Amino acid sequence: MTASTPMQKVASLAGLRSGVPTRVQAGETAILLIRDDDGVRAFGADCPHAGAPLDEGAICHGRLVCPWHKATFDIRNGALLEPPALQGLPRYSVEVEGDDVLVSATADDPLPAAQVDGENSRKNQTFAIVGGGAAGAAACASLREFGFAGRLVLIDAETDVPYDRTALSKFVPAGELKPDDVYPLLPDDFFGTHHVECLRGQVMKLDAHAREITIDGAQTLRYDAALVAPGSVPKAPNIRGLDDPAVRERTVMLRNLDDARRLDGLADKGGHAVVIGSSFIGLEVASALRNRKLQVTVVAPESTPFAAQFGDAIGAHFQRLHEQNGTTFRLDTQVEAIDAAGAQLSVHLQGRETLKCDFVVIGTGVQPTAEFLKGVDRNDDGGVDVDESMRVADALYAAGDIAAARFGPGAQRIRIEHWRVAQQQARAAARAMLGLKAAQAAVPFFWTYHYDKQFDYVGHVRAGEWDQQLTVGSLDNDDFVTLFARNGQVLAVLACNRERAVAVLAEAMRETLSVDAAKNLIDDAQRDDAKRDDG
Ligand SMILES: Cc1cc2nc3c(=O)[nH]c(=O)nc-3n(C[C@H](O)[C@H](O)[C@H](O)COP(=O)(O)OP(=O)(O)OC[C@H]3O[C@@H](n4cnc5c(N)ncnc54)[C@H](O)[C@@H]3O)c2cc1C
Ligand code: FES
CATH class of the missing domain: 2.102.10.10 (Rieske [2Fe-2S] iron-sulphur domain)
Structure with a gap:
């Protein structure tokens, strides 16, 4: 009390x-x-x-x-x-x-864990979570929140407690947050207070038939139910010279805190960084390094960054934003080779141009890392299919970057590599592991951060799949909401500086939402903002 x-x-x-x-x-x-x-x-x-x-x-x-x-x-x-x-x-x-x-001014006692009946509390069972990232941490918190009373074991290859990976391409390379200060996902005392056993080690094998996990080739753990959430690893592009240790020393593929520490150390010395790939991570790092006054050149095969996600006009807007802040682009081209030339690297592009730089950051996409799964079919891209409760096989669930799920009845299964989606899926899996009724399906959401501006994206659609794109507000002032729609129904929303409108739209998109209804909600949110500004 x-x-x-x-x-x-x-x-x-x-x-x-x-x-x-x-x-x-x-x-x-x-x-x-x-x-x-x-x-x-x-x-x-x-x-x-x-x-x-x-x-x-x-x-x-x-x-x-x-x-x-x-x-x-x-x-x-x-x-x-x-x-x-x-x-x-x-x-x-x-x-x-x-x-x-x-x-x-003193908080009441926290809400008690959900009261599940004796059978659902599974107090004699062992649940294993593989991967202590976005989904793994969410699964541990959710299982205890939903009333799981049995043994809970979290296995992760990294030595750091679960932390906010999304800061690694933003505040850390920007020099605003030291790698060791990256926020933990759960309070320091969470694992002790909630009796979660944390095993540090690499899962080498998970045998779905035997329900057994082998860690670091030695220790084994039998489970009654397991959730696998090992995330992704960066895809290495096919570039000559990348294997040279002198090149590798000054090349970062950013996924975890150790990578971020290395990037921070390289950025500390200043100079010129070449970013290979105009992915979200690539361009976030470009923006962050500009914050630290480094010279930055982005090299990518696309003609316009983010055109596949947001279309040409908005893609061009992102490119302008970067250029106005000093980032230089080499688009429609690729890196063929990198070699170490004294204290610098030479980055050779198709078409004979060579960029001299101090270090390289590679942001050319990721691939799921679930090779340790045995007795389960994996897709060509390395991911695994899950059903609506995130189940892969008997007593085996998956969440996060490896999970190919349906976002809507009858929709194609897709893998969405977003933080909040990973955690929503982990919560859904935790419910299923306890035999609880599924919660209402959630709408995908992610955010991305460039030059102190946050861009919010709700839903999921690729260029070519929408037949209407409508912007309310002003792209030039980075104060807008863009609706992507097909047959009059909103499929996705991109916005900047419209937090309240996005919050309302994210909730409304749980159901079918027409463009007209969305426009009304955007107007209402703006009126509401104005009223609050007036006090
Ligand atoms: C730098 C960066 C910035 C990002 N920024 C954003 C953002 O702003 N917004 C957004 O929505 N998304 C962002 N993402 C994407 C988001 O972080 C991922 O989609 C999300 O982390 C996926 O969650 P996950 O739980 O599947 O995997 P992860 O969070 O990657 O966690 C997987 C964990 O499993 C461990 N693991 C892997 N294999 C094994 C094994 N065999 N044995 C034991 N442990 C293992 C890993 O070490 C890791 O700790 C970003 C990603 C990166 C890398
Ligand atoms: S601050 Fe991130 S969800 Fe509220």
């Missing part, structure tokens, strides 16, 4: 608009008040994921959506509904006396 502090007045009831989250202070503690027909409730005001101010989020159908990366919470009790937060909101006691709203 938490000892409570005296109730103190934080707001007047008349000043609280129904359905509009409001931030107040109770002494040192920032509190979010939410008023609706059932009264007033109080929660922590900052998102437990990365600290976004939740008063800038949106409330839709009883769900509070975080403005930054769309974690979603139940407004009745602060419970977590959608990642990338992995825990619910702290709750505070509230009393309303006349027009005074009073809260206690």
Whole structure:
């Protein structure tokens, strides 16, 4: 039990608009008040994921959506509904006396784990999670949140506790965050408090028939149910000279904290970086290195970056944004060879141009890494097919970058390599491992960060699959929402500086959403923003 502090007045009831989250202070503690027909409730005001101010989020159908990366919470009790937060909101006691709203500045006890019946708590069973990244960490948190009472073992090849990989191409190469300060995904005491055994080692084999995992060729673990979430590894392009140790020493393929440490060390020395590949990671790193005043050249075979994802016009907009900030492009070409020339590298392009640089970053895509799976069919790209509960085979589930899933009834299975998707899938798998009813399907979402601007993307569609593209706002001012639609139905949304609109759209896209309805929601969100700006 938490000892409570005296109730103190934080707001007047008349000043609280129904359905509009409001931030107040109770002494040192920032509190979010939410008023609706059932009264007033109080929660922590900052998102437990990365600290976004939740008063800038949106409330839709009883769900509070975080403005930054769309974690979603139940407004009745602060419970977590959608990642990338992995825990619910702290709750505070509230009393309303006349027009005074009073809260206690001490948080109430956290919500208890879900009460599952004896059989569902699986207290005599062993669950294994392979991979301690986005999905693996979410699975551990979700299994305990949903009431799993048995033995829980997390096996990961990295020595660091689960951390936020997405910072590695943004704040770390930008020099704004030291690699050792990258945020952990769960509080330091989580694994001890929740009795999660963390095994450090490489899974060499998972035998789906025998239900047995071999770690580092020696230790074995028998499981009753397992979730595999080993993610991806960078794809090495076919470039002559990449095997030369003198070239490798100054070449980074960015996936984990060790890679980020190396990149940080190279960037510290300044100079010229060549980024191979105009992928999200490639261009995020380019933007981050420009922040550190390095000279940056991006080399890629495409004519326009991101044209396959967002079309030519928006792709050209991203290219302009990079050029205006000093990044140089060599497009429609490829790197043929790299060699070490004294203290520098020579990067030879098709067409005879050679770029002299101090180091190279390769961002040419990733491939799933699940070779250790035995007794399971893998697809040509190395991924595995999952059903709607993320099941691969009896007692075996997969989530994250390796999972080819259907996003919608009858849709083709695809692998989506996004952080929040990995964690949504892990939560879905955790429910299935406990025999719980599936939650409502979630809409894919990702964010990408260039020159201090965050771009949000909801849904999934590739160029050529939409027949209508409509932009509300201004691309030039990086203040816009673009709808990608087919037959009048919105398939995906890209936006910048429109957090509240994206939060509302992400919720609305759980159902079919027409372009007209989407436009109305965007207008409503903008009116709402204006009203709040006016106080
Ligand atoms: C630098 C970078 C920036 C990114 N930025 C964004 C972003 O801004 N937004 C976004 O939506 N997505 C982003 N992504 C993509 C996102 O990080 C991935 O889609 C997500 O991490 C996939 O989650 P996962 O759990 O499948 O794999 P991971 O998070 O990669 O975790 C897999 C874990 O499994 C471990 N592992 C692998 N094989 C074994 C084995 N055999 N035995 C034991 N352990 C093993 C790995 O060491 C790793 O710790 C980024 C990716 C990178 C690399
Ligand atoms: S800060 Fe809220 S989801 Fe990331």
